[in-house]
Each structure stands twice: as C-alpha cells, then as structure tokens.
Amino acid sequence: MPEQPKGTNVAGGEPPDLPAEQSATDQADLSAAFNGLSQLALGAQSLEEALTRIATLAVRAIPGADGGGLTMLEEGRPDVMIVSAAFVRAVDDAQYGIGEGPCIMAATTGQTIRSGSLGNDGNWPRFGPRARDLGVNSALSLPLVMDEEVLGALNIYAHDTEVFDDHAQELGELFSVPAAIAVHNARVLAQAQLLSAQLSAALTSRTVIDQAIGIIRSRSGGSSDDAFASLRTLSQNQNVKLVVVATAVVDEAVRRARARRP
C-alpha cells in the first residue's frame, strides 16, 4: 500500500481489542441499524426518503459519528446528495465545490477513506482546512459498491479529531454492503417509476398533439412535420407548453363542431 499522508487511512487494519462492554454496545448499534435497513419503510417512500433513512442508520451504526451523508454518482459525477444533519450539507457542499475530499476519493478509488485530522490532511489541501473551519475534523467515507460498480459513497463525519478507529471502519464497511444493495434497489424502483410517469404523461400529451396536428392539416394541408412546426412556433411565441397549445386547438375545434351540430 502506498504511504498515506498524515491523518488518512485507506481501508485495512486489524480490528483493535475493545473492552467487552464497548464491543457489545457497538454490536447492538450495528444490529439495530441492520434491522432498520431491512425494514427501511413499511409504506411507499421516495428515493430521497429512502436514502436519508440509510444515511441516518449509518450514523447510528458507526461509533463516534455526529452526522452523515450519502452521495450518489451518475456518470461519475455526484448526483443525489442526502444528509442526516445540516452541518454535513455544508461540508459536502465545500467538498464538491472544491472538487476534492474523502468522499470523492472513496468514490474514485472504490476504497474506504479515513481521516482523523482533516485540517492537516495532505490529501486535500484546500478541502481539509475548510472542513476544520466548519467544525469537522474526522471523516470516514465508505464506497457503496455493487457488482464492481461504485454507486456512490456514505460519508460519516465527527467534530472531534481521531474519532474513527479500525473498529469503526470495520463496522462501517460491514454496514456499507447491505446499504449498497438497499441504495441500488431504491434507485431501480425510482427510475422505473420516473420512466413510467414520464411515459404516461408523454403518451397523453402526444395524443392531443397529434389530434391538433390533424386539425391544422385539415385546414391548411401540408405535412405532419409542417403542422408540428406551426404548433411549436405557437408554443414558443406564447411561452407555453406544446400540449397546452395543442389542447387549445382541439378544444376550439370541438367547441365549433358542437356549435354547428347541437
């Protein structure tokens, strides 16, 4: 393993010997978090709600954590960002604004990234001091990996220095496996719902747009492309959606038909 700058630890390490009482408490927290993960919600929830719940459970599972966030990647770029506490939003905004930090490194390398002193961490000379100024000194970033693809990362933060030890990292890595599956399943469902809803709306819109195209063609001839271009021009000039213009055309023609044929 290449030498890491001060404060950073990339994965690995034997779990330390812990007092029995501490170990039992951590195990209970982890079990509770796993249990929460398996019963994420008994009721339909949005992707954002599901991800927020996962981030909250991660904070509960990892000893010493003060807050956490979850960043999803889309085509290698951060997409959905969820936080369990307000201060996490500030830290993550700084991280993605600057373009460096433990989460970005975890997502890029697919490895756990740990830092006990962000302000002195040579890996992130711009982000580290900024995080310290925001009152965050320790970070544990866990990549969410499924089928060798990095879906995103769980970012766990603490205010104090040197909070996350090997044991916390081990618990976090244990938690990140089912969390990645839960995150991914949420993503499949959300994408299927999104596509279905958009397709449904498009089909409804397309029906009335085609009827309006037929009405325009019956009046002025021309191709369907010409009629569609007329509708689009009207839509742009009036600054309203195509379907609104099309509905107005159909409604007006139907109103005239009714007036002629009572």
Next chain:
Amino acid sequence: MDNNLNIYLGMARLTEALHEPDVDLGFELKILAHYVEIAVSSYLGLSITASLGEDHVDTVLLIEGLTAQSVAASLRLSLAQLDDTMPFVTLYASTPGAFVDLGADLAFIYGLDPDAVRIDCDLVVPTTSVDLSAVASINQAIGVLIGRGRTLEQATAALQQQATAAGTDLISAALLILASLPQ
C-alpha cells in the same frame, strides 16, 4: 430499421411532446436498463406495457434489448398504486429465479403492494410492440375529422365506421384520410 433505433426515435418523439428541457425518455430508458443490469447479471431486457384506449387493453409500448434469447425469469413492476394509468415495467433475465431477491426487496422494503411485484409470471416475451407512428396516424386522422366539424366522440366513431365499411383496420382507414389531404 434496427429495432432499438426505432424505440429511441419513438422515445425522442414522446420526449418532444413532454416539452421538458431536462427530460430525455430514451436516456431514462437506458439508465433503467443499466441499473437493472447491475442488480441482475443475467438481465436480458425489458418491456413497458400500458392500458390504452377506452377498453384499457394492455398494450406493449416498447421492448428494449430483447431478441430471441430464452427468458427464464421475469419481474413485473406494476406502479399503479401511484396512478391507475401508469404503464408497468417488466424485466427479463436468462437465469431462473434471477429476480427473486430484487422483487422481494422492492415489495417488502419499499412497501409495495404484493400485487405490484409479480415474479416469474411473464416468461413469454412480447415480440411486437405497438407502432407509435401508427397511433400518431390514428390520432391525426381523428384530428382531421374534428377539423371537418365533428366532436371528438363523433370523429372516433366515424373513423371506426370507415374502417368497418372498408373492411380494414383503424390504421389503414386513418392513412386513407391523411392521404386525402392536400400537400
């Protein structure tokens, strides 16, 4: 024309109808296929079906990524709990039982109605999907008849009558009406 190309042209046409600058239905479809591929390695493709028309007949809107491969597992996600008219998505895979975990997780963890997740009940893959350009022609012909002084209901009935009288289907009758227009 390549079947997938046809799908994406149809999706582009539908995207245009949405008039949403951030939406690209073809891209959204690719994303969904990519996500499923990560969860299920033997994933083959998907179909999207909707209840169309007054009779709410289940009509396959598109078939993506499927050729003549043998399907051994399926997962139908009915998202009707959000909206009765919402299309449903069916995923197909070549390995038996491939969707058991994903289906169970979606049903249990996300609180979907048990009827909304149907595992391995749709092993016969649809081979043809509705031709969206044919649907467009039918709606345009109805528009022509409205433009000639009929209400929507009268126009729909008139198109049906013309098809019956000529002994053809709706699409042929619609194309005849459109062909009669001056160019």
